[in-house]
Amino acid sequence: MKHSLWLMIEVYTLDKLYKTVYMANGFDPAVNLAAEEYLMATCKENEVIMYLWQNEKTVVIGKHQNPLKECHMKRMKDDHIHLIRRKSGGGAVFHDLNNLNFTFIAHKKHYDEKKQFLVILRALKEYGINGCHTGRNDLTVNQMKFSGNAFMHQDHVSCHHGTLLVDAKLDELSLYLTPPTLKLQSKGIDSVRSRVTNLKAFNPTITVANLKDQLVRAFDQTYNGILSHHQMPTSQMLAPYVVKYNDWDWTFAESPKATVKHEKSFSWGHFSIEMAIKNGIIVNCMISTDALLDEPFLKFQDLLVGKKLKYKEMTILICDLFQDEQVKDGLIELMMNMCV
Structure with a gap:
């Protein structure tokens, strides 16, 4: 019972x-x-x-x-x-x-x-x-x-x-x-x-x-x-x-595959960058600039491939690679709009 x-x-x-x-x-x-x-x-x-x-x-x-x-x-x-x-x-x-x-x-x-x-x-x-x-x-x-x-x-x-x-x-x-x-x-x-x-x-x-x-x-x-x-x-x-x-x-x-292009004119010249991104990683990159400065823009283009689109990593790379302070500041500012 x-x-x-x-x-x-x-x-x-x-x-x-x-x-x-x-x-x-x-x-x-x-x-x-x-x-x-x-x-x-x-x-x-x-x-x-x-x-x-x-x-x-x-x-x-x-x-x-x-x-x-x-x-x-x-x-x-x-x-x-x-x-x-x-x-x-x-x-x-x-x-x-x-x-x-x-x-x-x-x-x-x-x-x-x-x-x-x-x-x-x-x-x-x-x-x-x-x-x-x-x-x-x-x-x-x-x-x-x-x-x-x-x-x-x-x-x-x-x-x-x-x-x-x-x-x-x-x-x-x-x-x-x-x-x-x-x-x-x-x-x-x-x-x-x-x-x-x-x-x-x-x-x-x-x-x-x-x-x-x-x-x-x-x-x-x-x-x-x-x-x-x-x-x-x-x-x-x-x-x-x-x-x-x-x-x-x-x-x-986790973001969908994307192609990102950004361009801006700085005091040292016009700069354009286009990146193909997959799974947050840069799989292709093309940079063009009319800057007269002797700075390694093409090397920067090559080094970006395979990198995660992380702002801190981009900032470190830019500071290590470039000498001119105005170029560094300009590229870091530009990357702030493109990185997470």
């Missing part, structure tokens, strides 16, 4: 849906994306996860994008802006601490994009904001985008994540997501530029902190089941995933 009762209790428990909330406790983009991947790997069959997180200033590119085509690399280096590649597709986005990111994770049985979007829209209604789900990827209000969304699927677990522009610095968004005038041919996916807005423009009382609370309430209202708040995974649990997101090869070598 006891044994039968135990079986009934166990079956009943497994039949319940568990609504699990995670709140990130830091702003490191590599750690936050690592946590998302860890939660996908550990999500239970009878669980729906909502994970809320913020990043310090970061440009996040989609899985199939080329950062040279999406970002202003020099500005990002100057201003210490993170660059990171996520595992999902879609376009490039800019995060700061006034942007709130959300993630829904569930096994296919409970993964429901309509419900997930409903959680967001239901939370915003508490502020009198009537958002709309337009197309597949965007949430808008008054035809202006406040949320971009992306999706990924792994085995039997799916993930839906997106941004919520609460009071983000929109001028910085356009500053870093506007690449310089590089001539670049690539088969990667381009970002679609849209008119964007902050939610605070529609209700000045909204903040990241109180929006988190509203999202938890909406999550609880939208799904039947048992709601619980869980502690974030430990740094030790996340370590294997963090390594990948901090790896140059993941961020840049």
Whole structure:
């Protein structure tokens, strides 16, 4: 009799849906994306996860994008802006601490994009904001985008994540997501530029902190089941995933094959460089210049082949190879727009 009762209790428990909330406790983009991947790997069959997180200033590119085509690399280096590649597709986005990111994770049985979007829209209604789900990827209000969304699927677990522009610095968004005038041919996916807005423009009382609370309430209202708040995974649990997101090869070598051309006039002459790049490595290079200085431009051209398109490595090579300080400064500046 006891044994039968135990079986009934166990079956009943497994039949319940568990609504699990995670709140990130830091702003490191590599750690936050690592946590998302860890939660996908550990999500239970009878669980729906909502994970809320913020990043310090970061440009996040989609899985199939080329950062040279999406970002202003020099500005990002100057201003210490993170660059990171996520595992999902879609376009490039800019995060700061006034942007709130959300993630829904569930096994296919409970993964429901309509419900997930409903959680967001239901939370915003508490502020009198009537958002709309337009197309597949965007949430808008008054035809202006406040949320971009992306999706990924792994085995039997799916993930839906997106941004919520609460009071983000929109001028910085356009500053870093506007690449310089590089001539670049690539088969990667381009970002679609849209008119964007902050939610605070529609209700000045909204903040990241109180929006988190509203999202938890909406999550609880939208799904039947048992709601619980869980502690974030430990740094030790996340370590294997963090390594990948901090790896140059993941961020840049995963970019689609590309041909990059850049030219500029300096006080010492006009300089043009064209490079074919595959897996983040320069496979072909052609340099032309009308400079009269006795500097090893052709040797530079030959030495670039086989090198990774890393700014630090390019800087060392230029400083070791060239003598004229103006040439060094000019080439280093030019490479800032072309390297990661």
